[in-house]
Each structure stands twice: as C-alpha cells, then as structure tokens.
Amino acid sequence: MRGAIDLGALAQSKKDQSMATQALANAPAGVVVDVNEEDFQQKVIDISKTVPVIVDLWAEWCGPCKQLSPLLEKLAAEYKGRFILAKIDVDANPRLSQMFQVQSIPAVFAVIGESAGPLFQGAIPEAELRQVIEEVLRIAAEQGINGTIDTEVQEEVPVVEEEQIDPRLEAAFNAIEKGDFVAATNAYKEMLNQNPADQVALAGLAQVGLLERASKLDPNTVLQKASDRKDFASQMDLADLELMKGNPGAGFAILINAIKIAIGEDRDRLRARLLELFMVVGDSDPEVIKARRDLASALF
Numbered sequence: 001m002r003g004a005i006d007l008g009a010l011a012q013s014k015k016d017q018s019m020a021t022q023a024l025a026n027a028p029a030g031v032v033v034d035v036n037e038e039d040f041q042q043k044v045i046d047i048s049k050t051v052p053v054i055v056d057l058w059a060e061w062c063g064p065c066k067q068l069s070p071l072l073e074k075l076a077a078e079y080k081g082r083f084i085l086a087k088i089d090v091d092a093n094p095r096l097s098q099m100f101q102v103q104s105i106p107a108v109f110a111v112i113g114e115s116a117g118p119l120f121q122g123a124i125p126e127a128e129l130r131q132v133i134e135e136v137l138r139i140a141a142e143q144g145i146n147g148t149i150d151t152e153v154q155e156e157v158p159v160v161e162e163e164q165i166d167p168r169l170e171a172a173f174n175a176i177e178k179g180d181f182v183a184a185t186n187a188y189k190e191m192l193n194q195n196p197a198d199q200v201a202l203a204g205l206a207q208v209g210l211l212e213r214a215s216k217l218d219p220n221t222v223l224q225k226a227s228d229r230k231d232f233a234s235q236m237d238l239a240d241l242e243l244m245k246g247n248p249g250a251g252f253a254i255l256i257n258a259i260k261i262a263i264g265e266d267r268d269r270l271r272a273r274l275l276e277l278f279m280v281v282g283d284s285d286p287e288v289i290k291a292r293r294d295l296a297s298a299l300f
Contacts, residue, residue, distance in 0.1 A: 031076045031077060031085060032073050032076050032084075032085045032087065034087050035096075036088075036093050037093055037095055040096060043084075043086060045114050047149075048112055048114055048115075048145070049113055049114065050147040051082065051140075052111065052112045052136050052139075052140040053083065053085075053086050053110070053111040053112075054083055054084070054133070055087075055088060055100070055109040055110070055111060055116070056069060056072050056086070056106060057088050057097060057102050057105055057108070058087060058089060058090065058106050059090050059091050059105055060091070060282070061091075061280070061281035061288075062105050062106060063203065063204065063207045064123040064176070064207075065123075067123040068122075068123040068124070069106070071126050072085050072108075072129070073085060075126075081148040082137060082148055083133065083137065086111075090102060090246050102246060103121070103245060104246065105246050106123065107121045108121070108132075110136045112143060112145055113143055113145055120132065122177070123173070125177060168187045168188075169187070169200065169204070172184045172187035172204055176207075176211065181208050181211060184204070185208050188201045188204045188208065189201075192205070202279055206277070206279040206280045210240055210244070213240050214241060214243075214244045217240065217241060222237045222238050222241060223238070226238040230261065232262055232266045232269070232270055235255065235258040236255065236258075236269075238251075239251035239277065240277075242254065243281070248281045248285070249287040249291070252274065252278075252287060253291075255274040256291065256294050256295055259271060259298045259299070260298045271295070278291070
C-alpha cells in the first residue's frame, strides 16, 4: 500500500498467521469498535490479517469529525462485516496519533495485513467514501484478505437513519468539502441572520474561519516569526496550526501566554481569537474549561 506505515512498533509481540482466526473470534461483536493503545494489537493489527480495518482518528472537539463519523459507521454496518471500523480518539491516545503521523483530523487510514496506509483527511461526501471503501476491499482481496466477521450479534452502532438537515447547513458542509470558504461563510451567516443565537452556525462560522486562515499559512514561516513572542499576529497563526494538528490545549496556551504580555488592542484581538477557537472546540471540552480558567488568571 502506498505510504504504508509500519505498525510493528506498537505490537507487543509478533504472532504468526494462524493467530488471525483466534483474534477474530475474540474480537467484540460488531463492525464498529473503539480502540485504545492497550487493545490496538488485538482489534486492529491481528484482525487486519483476516479483514481490512478502516481507522477513523477523531476528537470530540472536531467539527468535520462529527460529519464524517456517522457516515463511516453507517457504511460499516451496511457492508456487514467485510471491514471493521476502528475509532481512535486522538486526545485520549496520543501515541497512536503519533504513530499514524496525524497532521489534522479527521484522518482515515486502512490497515491491511498489519500495514497501514493513509486514505484521506477531512470530511468527504458519502458517494466518494463508498468509492474509497471499495478500493480498500479490492486491495485487500488482491492480498488474499477477504474474510468477513459475524454480524449476527447486535452491532455496537446501528445503521444511521437519514435525518432532515437544514439545507443551509448542508450547503455549508458541501462548500467546506470543496474548499469554498466564502460560500460556507455565507451559508452560516444566513442561518445567523434568522437566529443570532444558533450555536451550530456560530461554531461552524468559527470553524470556517480557522480552516480558511490555516489554508494560507506556511508552517515553517509561522514558526520562524513566532519566535518573536511580541509578534502577536504570528502567535495567532501558530495557535491556528496547533488546532489543525489536533492540539487545542497547545494552541490555547500560545494565545494565553501572548495575552499576558500584550496591551491595548493587541490584547483585545488575542482574546477575541481565543474565544473564537473555544467556539471551534466546544465549551464542554476539558481543554476549553482549563483554558478559560487560565484566561481569567491572565486577565485579572
């Protein structure tokens, strides 16, 4: 598989091919499983010798993850055991995130015969997702990996029924997928014109702002400029990049440290950017809760 990642470093020991059947029998019922560092060997590496495993790396604060994960779960149930969907929370499993060399989330990989390869990053439409899955199954079959798991037992995640989505919200999602940030912004603003307190639209607008800003940044240039702690524009850019890498706590800390030494309008701009990033991540996230306390200390 192109861009393959060696998973051997995480395995506790090498097992021969005959262990695949036993691992499959011991795996939890269902085609969607939550995975952590302790059970990664059993639920992903061993199982990948019998059926392909699609790995979804996500986080609770990630907006695009909430668009993609239900589609992956729906298709996993629909394919009835021809592949396993392994879900990894990158915040709870930083070592796994590092092993997969995750730069931004959602990030999706295929694991076939103990080797992993990247599939895509970000949310994609269902039709494109189906094509990706079919390609994974084709590659797996070429390697002699074309088993299925028993799905007669109640699956962990049922088939997701189609929901009625606000067409403006759907338009925003589609625009984000195409990289059309202006259209996405307009769609969210239209929602806010009708209901200024619409939390989904407010969070979406903040997310689009982050994606648009980050798309224009060169990480090396940002790092070089941000070495000057009083270059507050670069501190904001650096915080954006940390969020895009899945490190919201680090991004918040950069802005809070800048707020401590800034004055006047610079401090106001830094605080406004921090509050905007809180909106992207979500008020209930532990990193946001901690950062709010740290912000209060920095301000008062």
